[in-house]
Amino acid sequence: MAITLPRLRTLLGASLAAVSLSVTGFGVATAADDPATDPIETRVIGGERASIDDYPYTVYLATSTGFQFCGGALVAPDKVATAAHCVDGDSPSSVDVVAGREDKQGTAGEVVGVTDIWVHPDYVTATSGEDVAVLTLETSLPYETIDLASSADDALYAQGNSATVLGWGTTETGSSSRYLLEAVVPLTSDATCSDAYGSSYGSDSMICAGYPEGGIDACQGDSGGPLVVDGVLVGLTSWGRGCAQAGFPGVYTRVGAYTADIEAQIAS
Ligand code: ARG
Numbered sequence: 001m002a003i004t005l006p007r008l009r010t011l012l013g014a015s016l017a018a019v020s021l022s023v024t025g026f027g028v029a030t031a032a033d034d035p036a037t038d039p040i041e042t043r044v045i046g047g048e049r050a051s052i053d054d055y056p057y058t059v060y061l062a063t064s065t066g067f068q069f070c071g072g073a074l075v076a077p078d079k080v081a082t083a084a085h086c087v088d089g090d091s092p093s094s095v096d097v098v099a100g101r102e103d104k105q106g107t108a109g110e111v112v113g114v115t116d117i118w119v120h121p122d123y124v125t126a127t128s129g130e131d132v133a134v135l136t137l138e139t140s141l142p143y144e145t146i147d148l149a150s151s152a153d154d155a156l157y158a159q160g161n162s163a164t165v166l167g168w169g170t171t172e173t174g175s176s177s178r179y180l181l182e183a184v185v186p187l188t189s190d191a192t193c194s195d196a197y198g199s200s201y202g203s204d205s206m207i208c209a210g211y212p213e214g215g216i217d218a219c220q221g222d223s224g225g226p227l228v229v230d231g232v233l234v235g236l237t238s239w240g241r242g243c244a245q246a247g248f249p250g251v252y253t254r255v256g257a258y259t260a261d262i263e264a265q266i267a268s
Contacts, residue, residue, distance in 0.1 A: 044167055044219055045172060046216025047181035047216070048183070049180065049182075050180045055166055056074075056100065058180060060101075071223065071224045072097065074099060074143055077140035079135065081148075084133040085131055092115055095114045095117070096112065112139050114136065126239040128200075129202045132262070147233065149229075150256060151256050151259055151260070152256075153234075156230065157234065159188060163229045165185060166222075167225040169237075171219070184216070185211065188210060192212075193208035197248075197251065206252065214248070215246075218240070223236075239251045
């Protein structure tokens with residue numbers, strides 16, 4: 001099967017950094033997501049509105065014109081963890097972080113500039129792993145941060161754990177969400193994810209979540225945003241084949257594999 005990653009930025013309307021993914025087919029919402037033809041309600045899919053007060057560490061990345069193109073998680077007052085594919089090749093001055101705001105059309109919270117973008121040095125494409133980046137903010141934010149899963153936290157990654165994914169990405173309407181949405185999805189086993197994605201799934205750098213029947217998932221525009229188990233950051237939305245499709249769970253960056261890297265950035 002031809003595997004394609006979404007041309008993430010096109011969706012985003014921003015200039016596309018060469019996110020030429022060797023793989024095709026993963027990511028873009030398709031006719032299968034059409035609520036008129038899909039019996040399963042697919043919105044972030046299966047999501048519902050979330051209060052930013054309950055998830056104060058959830059932020060979004062915006063272009064200088066305010067266009068939301070990815071999510072992120074506040075891991076220190078001045079550091080945001082996100083997906084590498086969201087910011088690879090970007091200059092810090094072209095990215096803003098919006099925090100404390102659940103309504104993209106509102107003015108709550110703060111918009112802060114970025115002074116530095118660290119992308120994992122081994123990152124190539126989302127499907128090959130290392131899809132993690134850390135942004136340094138121009139000013140510290142007054143919002144609660146989220147703890148990182150540590151590499152020793154195997155129990156957090158157990159199959160069947162309920163994980164909450166958050167974001168402003170594409171819903172079943174085919175457009176991105178005005179409001180922050182949340183959805184709960186079970187973590188899958190490595191075998192389930194390998195069955196879906198073959199060698200693109202790397203259990204050392206990724207974790208999958210979703211129901212066998214699909215219907216609930218992250219989607220385009222949610223990338224970089226948090227996947228949370230027991231109040232701890234276990235994943236960052238990374239990729240998938242379409243969204244909410246049966247047999248194709250969402251794939252997330254496995255935060256526990258990068259704790260030391262992220263902490264080094266927090267300390268820097
Ligand atoms: N790559 C997408 C983004 O940039 C996220 C895709 C997630 N897909 C999924 N089926 N969970 O926003």
